[in-house]
Amino acid sequence: MTEKNISSGLEDYLEEIYIAYLNNNILKGAELARKMNISRASVSEALAKLVAKKLITYNSYEPISLTKQGIEEAKKVYDKHHILKNFFENVLEISPDEAGENACKIEHIISQNILNKMISLTKFYENHPELIQKYKEEQIK
DSSP states (O other), X not given: OOSOOOOHHHHHHHHHHHHHHHTTOOOOHHHHXXXXXXXXXXXXXXXXXXXXXXXXXOOTTSOOEEOHHHHHHHHHXXXXXXXXXXXIIIISOOOHHHHXXXXXXXXXXXXXXXXXXXXXXXXXXXXXXXXXXXXXXXXXX
């Protein structure tokens, strides 16, 4: 990896760019600013930092493109978000909105060890729905 240590703010940009990439959407800086509800100047500054880290290629007249390294890094952020959101919704039974909001905050700071344990616990719950039902029944008592 290059100079790694991507800030949580840059991770948010990278994740949004990755979502456009997954959906085969062409994304320019102005559109990214609209999607993220952030000023164009702030987006330009963040994109310059992502270019410097060799995670994207970009100039103000062309669409944003992820580099191979950018795709790998963005996928990690994107996957963390979805693992957390899935855990909150399906294991903790949190509403999708609250789950998504908290996943977005936690994805930047969670350790891989804890994330791995959450993945294991989610899989366990998915494979043992009878335990979830028993837990719910216990909570009602």
